[in-house]
Amino acid sequence: MPEPVVPAPQVFRLAIVPGVTPGKWVGTWRERLPDVALELVHVTALDGGDILRSGAADAGLVRLPVDRAELSIIPLYTEVPVVVVPADHEITAFADVAVADLADEIVLHPLDDLLGWDRLPGKPAAERPATTGDAVELVAAGIGVLVVPQSLARLHHRRDVTYRPLTDGPGSQVALAWVEERTTDLVEELVGIVRGRTARSSRGRVPRPPEPEVAQGTAGAKGGAKGAAGSKAGGVKSGDRRKPTPRVPGDERARSPRGASGGRAKPAARRGKPGPRGSR
Structure with missing residues (x-):
């Protein structure tokens, strides 16, 4: 039985010129993308743009000015x-x-x-x-x-x-650069890291956590609250109460309650004033 083919690990190559210290960004990269190795490619200050255009690095921390042909540039900071x-x-x-x-x-x-x-x-x-x-x-x-x-x-x-x-x-300006036509999700991840975006707001390949679902009954509770508020305000929604039976002039049966057998209920006997004692 043939052994399963194990895919080669992903590698992102970052070119850096002398003097630039990307330690903080490298640490953030390893926290957010532990499955993608970040390989540092050391280049001279004059070779940063050429290294990127040749494909020997995916992005680079370069020192400006640099030949901007085919490159996207994001200035980061200026050194004294x-x-x-x-x-x-x-x-x-x-x-x-x-x-x-x-x-x-x-x-x-x-x-x-x-x-x-x-x-x-x-x-x-x-x-x-x-x-x-x-x-x-x-x-x-x-x-x-x-x-x-x-x-x-x-x-x-x-x-x-x-x-x-x-x-x-x-001053000497340091910038992040990459070939514009080779803007990948991993490049976008690096852009977010050097710009200080949080993992939640990153625009790269790391998915955002799903929005929390609204528990069942919450909407009903909100609706009930609205209904209660509406009742206090004096408004009655259609269907909340039955409409009263219209009264027809001359037809007293429309208002007469009926007994359990379906016939007309007998009116309750009136109680008169009590008579003098001994009259019974």
Whole structure:
């Protein structure tokens, strides 16, 4: 007897760029969809859109700007930019800095930088580092300073560097993206999770619990209450009482009660005034 074919478990692939921490959303996914494995696909900041279009991931947490061709985009949040400097740099004496404070600094600009600068601050380096990680190593060596989203500064943290918030620098926007033509129920589930929808209000494949049925007799009780209210208001519904028999002039039989045998009932004897004692 052939063994039954066991279907392969469902897998949903979520691409994430460096610095994004989807832990909270991953936990919610596993609670709501325990039968669908969530696989994290780590990609570079520049490759998020291409990974989605190639089909290597079903959705992605990407860093904007990204090539929006064929993609649906939902912006989620914006990160604060920070300045990464050597641990003994004079900038560490301040709680935060402005772009103007970097005028005399060599500001490194890695190739994977997605901050939307109108004009790069400070002095340019001789060449651009390939990645943010390479740029942090140059900062530690005292070659220059670096402006990155705060999550990337934390990701590449090391003891010989630190960072300070940049008050007037461009923010970095993180978004959920997927190929529009491949919008599935599982994609809708993820959209609901990152937007904070509850399981009851989710638009994806998880069914909503059925509405509670009205117990029999409840409607009757409500109807009875309405009837009672109507009686108090003086209204009588049709069928609640029998209509009185119409009175025909001259026909006393219409008003005469009948006995149990069907004949006319005898009228009750009238009681006269009691006579004097001893008259019986």
